[in-house]
Amino acid sequence: MPQTNNDAKPANILAGLLKNQLVIPLAALLLLALFNLIADPSFFKITLSQNSNGDPVLNGYLITILDFGSELAILALGMTLVTAASGGQDISVGAAMAISGSVMLRVLCGSDSRAETMQAPIIVAFIISCVVAMLFGAFNGSLVAFFRIQPMVATLILFTAGRSIAAWINHNELPIVKDPGFGYFGNYIPGIPIPTPFFIAVGCFIIMWALLKFTTLSLYVQSVGINEKTSRLNGLNPEFIKLMTYVILGVCVSIAGFIKVSRLSTINYSVIAKDIEMDAILAVALGGNALGGGKFSMGASVLGAYVIQFLTTTLYKFGVSADALPAYKAVVVILLVTMSAPAVREKINALKNKKNAGKQASAAGNA
Amino acid sequence: MSERALLELRGIYKSFPGVKALQNVDFTLQKGEIHALMGENGAGKSTLIKVFTGVHVKDAGDIFIEGQSVQIRSPKEAQENGISTVYQEISLCPNLSVAENIFIGRGEGKFVNWKENNKKAGELLESLGINVKPTQQLGSCSIAVQQMIAIARAVDMECRVLILDEPTSSLDESEVAKLFKLMRDLKARGVGIIFVTHFLDQVYEVCDRITVLRDGKLVGQYDIETLPRVQLVSKMLGKELDDMADIKNDIPVFENSDQTPVYEGTNLCSTEGISPFDFKIRKGEINGFTGLLGSGRSECVRTIFGADKVTSGTVKVDGREVKITKPIDAMKQGIAYLPEDRKRDGIIGDLSVKDNIILALQVKTGFFKPFSKSEAIEFANEYIKLLDVKTASVNTPIKSLSGGNQQKVILARWLLTHPKYLILDEPTRGIDVGTKVDIQKLMLKLASEGMSVTFISSETDEMLRTCSRLLVMRDRKLVGELTGDQLTQACVMNTIAGGDKNAADK
Secondary structure, three states: OHHHHHHHHHHHHHHHHOOOOOHHHHHHHHHHHHHHHHHOHHHHOOEEEEOOOOOEEEEOHHHHHHHHHHHHHHHHHHHHHHHHHHOOOOOOHHHHHHHHHHHHHHHHHOOOOOOOOOOOOHHHHHHHHHHHHHHHHHHHHHHHHOOOOOHHHHHHHHHHHHHHHHHHHOOOOOOOOOOHHHHOOOOOOOOOOOOHHHHHHHHHHHHHHHHHHHOOHHHHHHHHHHOHHHHHHOOOOHHHHHHHHHHHHHHHHHHHHHHHHHHHOOOOOOOOOOOHHHHHHHHHHHOOOOOOOOOOOHHHHHHHHHHHHHHHHHHHHOOOOOOOHHHHHHHHHHHHHHHHOHHHHHHHHHHHHHHHHHHHHHHHHHO | OOOOOOEEEEEEEEEEOOEEEEEEEEEEEOOOOEEEEEOOOOOOHHHHHHHHOOOOOOOEEEEEEOOEEEOOOOHHHHHHOOEEEEOOOOOOOOOOEHHHHHHOOOOOOOOOOHHHHHHHHHHHHHHOOOOOOOOOEHHHOOHHHHHHHHHHHHHHOOOOEEEEEOOOOOOOHHHHHHHHHHHHHHHHOOOEEEEEOOOHHHHHHHOOEEEEEEOOEEEEEEEHHHOOHHHHHHHHHOOOOOOOOOOOOOOOOOOOOOOOOOEEEEEEEEOOOOOOEEEEEOOOOEEEEEOOOOOOHHHHHHHHHOOOOEEEEEEEEOOEEEOOOOHHHHHHOOEEEEOOOHHHHHOOOOOEHHHHHHHHHHHHHOOOOOOOHHHHHHHHHHHHHHOOOOOOOOOOEHHHOOHHHHHHHHHHHHHHOOOOEEEEEOOOOOOOHHHHHHHHHHHHHHHHOOOEEEEEOOOHHHHHHHOOEEEEEEOOEEEEEEEHHHOOHHHHHHHHHOOOOHHHOO
16 A cells, blocks of 8 residues: 555654644645645746836735735734733724824824824834833723723723724824835835835744743743632732733734834724734634633744735635625634634544554554 | 421432442431531532432432422422522522512512512511511622521522521621521421531520531431530541540640741731731741631631731731732742642643742742743752652643642642742642651651741641641631640640530540
8 A cells, every 4th residue: 555655654743743733723824825736826926026116026925925914923922912811812903903003193194194204203103102002902901900801892892992093093084104214114125025014023023932932921921821819829910911911912013003004104994904803813713722811822823823814815816805705714714713623633633543553554464 | 306307318328420428328307496517528518408409319318308208309399398598609689679589480470460579578578577678679788688588588488498508607796696586586487497507606506406427427416415516526527535645746846935936927817707816937847727627727828828818917027027918928038838729729730740830939030030941840850859749741731640749749839939938728638648648748857957837737637746836716716726735636626616615624
C-alpha cells in the first residue's frame, strides 16, 4: 500500500501538532489556500505596478489580505486579553473605532471640516484619540469588573451609542483631511511597495510580544480568568486586571481606528468598521481560545484574524456581493468553530489514533 | 410514647457514586416535638432530609407516616404527604407580595381571587403572630420575617412535618427568639419539626430530642435531658471521653516568653459575622483554631490574612503596627494562607503545576519582573522534589493531579514565598493518610526552623499532636484558649460544648 505509507508521515506530524492551539487556524488557512489553488491559481500572483501617484506598489490578493487583515489582527490582540480575563467579549469595538477615528479627524481638522492644512500634528491627534479610546475601554471595563455585568451586555451600551457619539463629536459633518501625509498610514508610504498597515500591525505584535514576555501580564490574566477567588487570595486584584485588559483593548481600538480613517482620509460614521467586532471575536475563537476565559494563545488569535481576512478576500474574488458575504461567511464559520470545539477535536483525535494504529499494523504486515 | 410516630424511617440506605451517604439509618419524629438533627458536615444530614423530601430517592428502607407505609419519589409527593421544608436560603420571590408568596403555585382553578387570598393570608399571619401586611412586598421584610412567611406558607399547606434547615444562620438574637416562639406555637398545634443547625445553644433551647448522625450512620436518638452537651459533641466527633488517652507532646510552651510576637492582632473583625477576637503568635510556635464546622475558625484566619473584608482591629507584625486589608498586604508582611476549599480558593485548575507554584511569589516579586522559564522550572522542580509531588511533568495542568498532590502544590506555592507565618486551614482534609502525616511532619520541621504556623483541622488529635496552644471557637465567638496540661481531647470537647459545667468535671 504505497499510498498509505506516503501520508502516514504527515499524519504523525499532524498528531503532534494537534496538541497545539495553532493547528485549527493553520488547517483552515491551508484549506482555503488549497481551495484557491485548485479554483484559480492566479489568486497567489503578486505583481509590482505603479499607483496613481507613480509610486511602486505590490498588487495581489495576498497583499490585500495582509493589508486589510491588519485592523482585525490588532483588535484580536486586545480581544484575546479581554476574553481571557473576563470570560466575555467586547462587542463595542467597531463603534469605539468610529469614536476614536472621529476624535482624530476632529483634532486634525479643528473647527473647519475642510481645512486645507492639518491643525495639529498627527501624533498629537493620535495620542488624544488613544486616550479617548482608553477611557471608553475603562468605562466598559469598570462595568464588567466592578459592577459584574456580563461583558456582552456591558459593551452593548457603547455598541448602541458609539456611532451616534462619533457623529456628535464632528457635529455630524464628514471632515476630510487634505494633507496626503495622513493617508500614508492607511495606504502606502511613497517608495515602499508594501502597505503601511501591515507594518503597523507588525509593530503592535512586537509590542504585545514584549508585554507578554517582559511582564507577568499573561500569568495574571489567565489566573484571573480561570479562578478569580484564588487569584485574589494570591495577592492579585482581579477587578483591576480585568479593567486593564479593557484599557489595552482601547489602545488596540485607537490604532485600528487610526488605520481605518487614514485609508480614506475621512469617516463614514455608520459604515466604518461595521461588524468588525464579530470578526475580532471570531478570530479569538478560531485561534482555539476558550471564549469562557482562561488560557490563551496570542499567536493563534493573530493567525485566526488573518484566516478570516483570507476567507473574506476569497469570497470577494469569487464575486460574492458585499450583501451576500455574511451568509457565506456564516457557513464557513460554522464549520471552523465546530471543528475547533473540544468535543469534536477529541473525536478527531481518537479517530486519528485509531487510523494510525491501523496503519502501523498494516505497515508491520507489509514488512 | 404509645402513639404512633408521625414520621418514621427504617433502615434507609442511599449511595452516590463512590460514597455511601446513608447506611441503615432510622429516624423517628413524634407529633408535636422539635427534633434536632445533628452531625458534622458530611455526616448525612442533608441527604437524609433530601430522602424524605423526595429530592433523592432512597436505595432501600421504608418510610411510614402515621404508621402507613408511603413512597416519596418527588418533592410534590412529599408535599402531598404533608412534609414541607424551609431552606437556609429563602426560596420565595422577593418581588411579589407576602400574600402572593403564600399562595403562589397553589391555585386550583384558573382564576385567582386576590382579595380573598389577601384576607386569608392576613388571618393566617395573625394567627401565627407574624406582624406584616399581606400586601407588603416580600423583599421589604427582614430576613427573619421572610423566613417566618416561608414557614407560614408551609403551615397553610397543612404540613404535618416541617423541616427547618439552618434557619437561624442569618438571623440576629431577637429574630431567633421570634422564630423560636413561632416554632413552639407550631409544636403546640401538633406539627413535628425537624431542626438542623450548627448552634448547640439553640438546640438546647428549643429541642426535645436529638438524633445524631456520623459518617452516614445513625449514632443514636436521645432525649435532650439525658444528653449533656459534651456528650453530644463527643458523639458528633466520634470520640468517646473514656478512651481519650492524652497524647504526649514535647512542644515548647510560649506563654511566658517575653519575646515580641511575630503577629499580634487585637479586636479583629470581618464582615463574615464573627465576634471581634484577639490573636497572637510567636516565632516558631504552632497554634490552632478548633471548634465545630461553622463555628467561625476559618473566618478568623481569613481575617488575619485579609481574605474577607476586615472591619476593625489593629495588627502588629514584629511589634510594628501595619495595615492588612487585602491578601497582598499580608503577603508583603510574610504571611501565607492555604485556604480551606482547595478547589474554589486554592488551585488555578487549567494552569500548569509550575505556574501554580510560582504564582504567589511572582505576584510578590512584581509585574515587571517575570521569572524566566528556566527559573520557574527550577523553582517548581525544587519544591516538587521537596514535597514529593507526584506529577507527570511541571507542565501538567494542576486539575489532573490527585487531591493530596494538589494540596502539596499549593503548599509549595506558599513555601516558595518563604513566609515567616504560615496559616494552614484544613490542609489535611480529603487527602490520603500518608500525605496527612507528611504535612504534619513538615509543619513541625518548619516550626523548629523558626516559622510560625497556625493550623486548623477537623481532626482534633492532629491538632493536639502539633499545636502548643489551641483557640476554641463556638458560635462564631472565641470562647477559650488551651495550653499545656489542658491540651487533651476531653478538655477540648468541654470547651467546644461550653455551657454546662457539670459534664466538664470529669
